[in-house]
Amino acid sequence: MTLTRLLRAAAIATTLAVASPALADDIRDAIEEARRAYQANDLVAAKAALDVASQLLAQRSATGLSRFLPAPPRGWTADEAETDASAAAMFGGGLIAKRRYTIGERHVTVQVLANSPLISQMAPLFSNAQLLGAVGRVFRFKGKTAVHSRDGNIQVLLGRTLIILEGSGTEAEKRALLDLLDIPAIESFNG
Template structure:
């Protein structure tokens, strides 16, 4: 009488094990892409090795925790990479320290980085960059289509990238269809455009 439930339970365990093996393989592949950053890659490799040891010992929960740690470390590196692409203060301006955040399972998820700039008149420009964010899926098709983008504001060029500058002077740009750049604040439109053009877009694309 217990044959069928036991069979279902066995299948569930098999599926869970398969999912864990897939996650381990994914994290291992991500580590291979971080070889150029030894310090961070070592941390990720250690967490994945811990997950593998726990999984092989049948400690599924511990393996899952270690694997989540590895993925969070990777997300933190992604966020730091976004921050590194933000510009320094332009002449006549001062800059706050760039900040970054990796929200692995938050409401918006993905990685974000931002930096604020101020001038002697008390005006402010803020740059925010985000990747792998659900907001990008909504804005992406609009920003990628010149006709739709033109309806949102004036089309401008940031290097080889197409961007939109709204009537308020704010600038939005999509890099590689996965990284959203927003430049806003109460500074004049030309200042916001200048800061948009000071972003290291090539560094964003290389991530």
């Protein structure tokens, strides 16, 4: 690999990563750049452009995931929803959308984690109430098994999506926020 090719790949990746959202379709542009680089047998540049396209796709999917975070209930305030495709790396990959809700001095953060390998590892735990009981108090939520863990968090596994509610809010406050989630829509998410 020559220095020129390496610099070209870095320039392509940088250009695509900071591309303006005003561009028609930055994902398609990155894929097209990868195609051109591949046809020119510049595999380093092709991979760099595909890596950017992959990250842009993950970011767009994470943004789509944020639509499941509800508006704050009466008496609550909420921060803007945050999405991150790269922060999910600590969970083995996937997508994260989260939003912090505040009432008085208490707060609850609702996180939606989707398409992560961690979720498939948790599935056996959620399918066995005896094991899940070791984590905390098991309860049913809209036909799904949930757990209120000893650290005060609530977790619900919905197919390829994990819902986590954490923070200083009471269990009743966390459950009230949990009730606002559109479970069928979350389960059908395929971002």
